[in-house]
Amino acid sequence: MAGNSPRVGVLALQGDVREHLAVLTALGADARPVRRPEELAAVEGLVLPGGESSVIDKLARAFGLFDPIRAAIEDGMPMYGTCAGLILLADRIDGAITGQQTFGGLDVRVQRNAFGSQTQSFETDLAVPALGDPPVHAVFIRAPAVVEWGPDAEPLASLPDGRVVAVEQGRLLGTAFHPESTGETRFHERFLKHVRGRRGAAAPAF
Numbered sequence: 001m002a003g004n005s006p007r008v009g010v011l012a013l014q015g016d017v018r019e020h021l022a023v024l025t026a027l028g029a030d031a032r033p034v035r036r037p038e039e040l041a042a043v044e045g046l047v048l049p050g051g052e053s054s055v056i057d058k059l060a061r062a063f064g065l066f067d068p069i070r071a072a073i074e075d076g077m078p079m080y081g082t083c084a085g086l087i088l089l090a091d092r093i094d095g096a097i098t099g100q101q102t103f104g105g106l107d108v109r110v111q112r113n114a115f116g117s118q119t120q121s122f123e124t125d126l127a128v129p130a131l132g133d134p135p136v137h138a139v140f141i142r143a144p145a146v147v148e149w150g151p152d153a154e155p156l157a158s159l160p161d162g163r164v165v166a167v168e169q170g171r172l173l174g175t176a177f178h179p180e181s182t183g184e185t186r187f188h189e190r191f192l193k194h195v196r197g198r199r200g201a202a203a204p205a206f
Contacts, residue, residue: 011046
């Protein structure tokens with residue numbers, strides 16, 4: 001059975017890597033940390049965890065992962081970014097530090113630290129129609145927000161002030177909050193569905 005499990009990675013350069021690995025493993029995935037290009041080449045999908053987006057960007061370049069991740073996105077590999085991971089998937093950033101780059105793929109503009117400092121972290125319940133009931137209990141820690149999106153990007157959840165905090169485009173999924181820290185598994189399940197769907201697209205008998 002393990003051979004049929006989705007082989008997915010969590011970018012393990014910085015951030016809450018273990019929490020994502022635990023959720024994915026509990027959902028039946030063959031989940032593993034990814035720190036090198038050859039480890040990326042061995043997985044069918046990748047989670048970009050929360051952390052510090054500018055640090056992950058620098059480390060990805062230092063570890064030779066920046067271009068391979070960009071190429072994987074262009075090739076259609078499913079990816080799920082939480083918090084800093086959402087920033088890394090965005091095509092455009094407000095508040096980027098000098099020289100900061102992203103992997104891109106999501107036709108969105110994301111504002112870094114949209115809700116202030118860590119002391120201004122908060123929790124709320126979000127309606128996410130694509131996931132059904134119950135609402136998602138979302139934890140925001142120095143979180144970004146999507147402030148602009150193109151026609152191919154679909155907002156999945158927003159706050160009362162209109163700022164989008166979950167978005168999807170094709171096989172790319174991003175949330176401004178941390179489902180892995182609250183026991184919420186439906187976004188990870190959606191990511192794994194994209195992984196299985198891509199595998200199925202290459203195998204008509206799926």
